[in-house]
Amino acid sequence: xxxxxxxxxxxxxxxxxxxxxxxxxxxxxxxxxxxxxxxxxxxxxxxxxxxxxxxxxxxxxxxxxxxxxxxxxxxxxxxxxxxxxxxxxxxxxxxxxxxxxxxxxxxxxxxxxxxxxxxxxxxxxxxxxxxxxxxxxxxxxxxxxxxxxxxxxxxxxxxxxxxxxxxxxxxxxxxxxxxxxxxxxxxxxxxxxxxxxxxxxxxxxxxxxxxxxxxxxxxx
Amino acid sequence: xxxxxxxxxxxxxxxxxxxxxxxxxxxxxxxxxxxxxxxxxxxxxxxxxxxxxxxxxxxxxxxxxxxxxxxxxxxxxxxxxxxxxxxxxxxxxxxxxxxxxxxxxxxxxxxxxxxxxxxxxxxxxxxxxxxxxxxxxxxxxxxxxxxxxxxxxxxxxxxxxxxxxxxxxxxxxxxxxxxxxxxxxxxxxxxxxxxxxxxxxxxxxxxxxxxxxxxxxxxx
DNA sequence: TGTACATCAGTGAACGCGCGTTCACTGATGTAC
DNA sequence: TGTACATCAGTGAACGCGCGTTCACTGATGTAC
Numbered sequence: 001x002x003x004x005x006x007x008x009x010x011x012x013x014x015x016x017x018x019x020x021x022x023x024x025x026x027x028x029x030x031x032x033x034x035x036x037x038x039x040x041x042x043x044x045x046x047x048x049x050x051x052x053x054x055x056x057x058x059x060x061x062x063x064x065x066x067x068x069x070x071x072x073x074x075x076x077x078x079x080x081x082x083x084x085x086x087x088x089x090x091x092x093x094x095x096x097x098x099x100x101x102x103x104x105x106x107x108x109x110x111x112x113x114x115x116x117x118x119x120x121x122x123x124x125x126x127x128x129x130x131x132x133x134x135x136x137x138x139x140x141x142x143x144x145x146x147x148x149x150x151x152x153x154x155x156x157x158x159x160x161x162x163x164x165x166x167x168x169x170x171x172x173x174x175x176x177x178x179x180x181x182x183x184x185x186x187x188x189x190x191x192x193x194x195x196x197x198x199x200x201x202x203x204x205x206x207x208x209x210x211x212x213x214x215x216x217x218x219x220x
Numbered sequence: 221x222x223x224x225x226x227x228x229x230x231x232x233x234x235x236x237x238x239x240x241x242x243x244x245x246x247x248x249x250x251x252x253x254x255x256x257x258x259x260x261x262x263x264x265x266x267x268x269x270x271x272x273x274x275x276x277x278x279x280x281x282x283x284x285x286x287x288x289x290x291x292x293x294x295x296x297x298x299x300x301x302x303x304x305x306x307x308x309x310x311x312x313x314x315x316x317x318x319x320x321x322x323x324x325x326x327x328x329x330x331x332x333x334x335x336x337x338x339x340x341x342x343x344x345x346x347x348x349x350x351x352x353x354x355x356x357x358x359x360x361x362x363x364x365x366x367x368x369x370x371x372x373x374x375x376x377x378x379x380x381x382x383x384x385x386x387x388x389x390x391x392x393x394x395x396x397x398x399x400x401x402x403x404x405x406x407x408x409x410x411x412x413x414x415x416x417x418x419x420x421x422x423x424x425x426x427x428x429x430x431x432x433x434x435x436x437x438x439x440x
Numbered sequence: 441t442g443t444a445c446a447t448c449a450g451t452g453a454a455c456g457c458g459c460g461t462t463c464a465c466t467g468a469t470g471t472a473c
Numbered sequence: 474t475g476t477a478c479a480t481c482a483g484t485g486a487a488c489g490c491g492c493g494t495t496c497a498c499t500g501a502t503g504t505a506c
Contacts, residue, residue: 009467009468009469009481009482009483010482010483013482013483034254037458037459037460038459038460038461039458039459039460040458040459047483047484048483048484048485049459049460049461050461050462050463050483050484050485050486051482051483051484053461053462054481054482054483055482058460058461059459059460059461119404119405122404122405123404123405123408125405126405126406164417165417165420165421165424168397168417168420168421169393169420169421169424169425171396171400172392172393172394172396172397172400172421173389173392173393173396174392174396175396175399175400175404176391176392176393176394176395176396176397176398176399177388177392177396178396179395179396179399180391180392180395184339184342184343184395185339185342185343185345185346186346188343197384197385197388200385200388200389201385201388201389201392204385204389204428205389205428207428208424208425208427208428211431229448229449229450229500229501229502230449230450233449233450257491257492257493258492258493258494259491259492259493260491260492267450267451268450268451268452269492269493269494270450270451270452270453270494270495270496271449271450271451273494273495274448274449274450275449278493278494279492279493279494
């Protein structure tokens with residue numbers, strides 16, 4: 001029960017519905033995207049179910065709108081983490097990559113429902129020339145990853161031909177860890193343990209990406 | 221519509237329901253565990269909805285039973301892949317680890333619905349002293365991973381104190397890749413490309429686990 | 441070998457639920473003259 | 474400045490659906506004597 005409309009006209013019902021959807025996803029984190037229920041969103045907005053169809057073609061359209069907002073929040077979380085780490089803030093590419101990974105993971109741990117919902121927007125994030133969901137700095141999470149990998153290439157820590165593989169390895173690693181610990185079989189593990197393992201996992205990934213590349217460069 | 225009962229008594233309704241649940245998950249792979257519908261399982265078994273409650277407390281109990289079978293199938297897929305690779309069959313630990321990773325990933329790609337369902341049994345697989353879902357060789361997927369990591373320790377390729385980290389890194393990596401490509405935003409990628417990237421990802425993981433350890437051993 | 445009877449595995453019908461979606465509509469808003 | 478009217482955003486009631494789950498029951502099975 002977030003907000004009720006004032007008069008007959010709501011003002012910005014569309015945004016109110018998206019906000020209600022995110023509320024539901026957050027509250028019922030373990031349920032993930034299933035928690036987003038169109039009728040309940042209208043209830044929370046203080047409006048008739050039918051009213052939602054003035055702004056969204058169907059339930060899926062509402063879910064996708066919420067997913068884009070959630071993905072933008074993830075981008076913001078990544079930026080925050082990067083700016084909090086001195087070396088990353090100073091522009092060190094390895095530290096920036098660590099920030100992307102830990103930002104991704106901790107967003108999932110802090111907001112498992114949003115993480116699951118954001119998953120729906122990741123497909124759009126990829127192929128389009130202009131992904132719709134970005135953070136304050138105007139970059140989507142995938143662009144943030146690409147940016148830091150690009151920086152690693154520029155500083156010679158990553159071989160250019162390893163760029164695509166590095167992106168897959170990093171994304172897979174942090175996504176898998178996030179899925180296992182935030183929503184999956186490891187979700188009951190004590191948070192401290194998970195935090196420590198997250199640090200080591202990301203360190204492993206950074207090492208794998210940079211060191212392998214060094215070998216490549218010295219061997220060829 | 222798999223099998224109809226013969227007479228009044230079914231014979232083995234419990235197993236028939238589990239089989240029907242797995243059928244549904246397989247057919248509607250993208251829907252994952254949601255595809256498992258109790259009423260429909262009874263319909264497929266040629267039986268009244270009420271009959272299911274003679275064998276399962278509720279829908280979740282049916283789902284969990286199906287999940288254990290699916291997890292056992294994953295263990296079998298991993299064994300198959302290991303036995304097909306000469307070096308792995310010969311007992312080479314690194315090749316065995318590659319087999320675990322690629323077996324995990326390809327099970328997800330081949331049977332996305334079962335993969336999603338099996339996820340529910342992974343929690344049981346972990347903590348219990350005797351996980352209920354195993355493959356023909358009597359090992360659960362997680363035990364298979366532990367076995368090969370143990371072999372790596374035995375041959376000196378993995379430092380003992382890195383055992384737990386290695387397990388997390390490997391599981392996260394393959395699980396994330398599987399989730400992204402089998403059910404997630406990368407699910408539309410051409411299968412050939414995915415296969416090639418899977419090979420490289422798993423190679424990266426094996427390297428990360430073994431090489432890091434070598435450094436540890438030589439540096440300390 | 442035959443019958444009585446307890447046990448077990450299913451029947452058949454119904455329940456309440458909440459969902460997504462559609463109907464023809466009405467109240468509020470703002471623009472044209 | 475005031476009124477007519479088109480436009481837009483919502484109403485209110487209803488639909489069909491399929492779900493999980495529960496009721497008191499009945500048909501088949503197998504064991505005891």
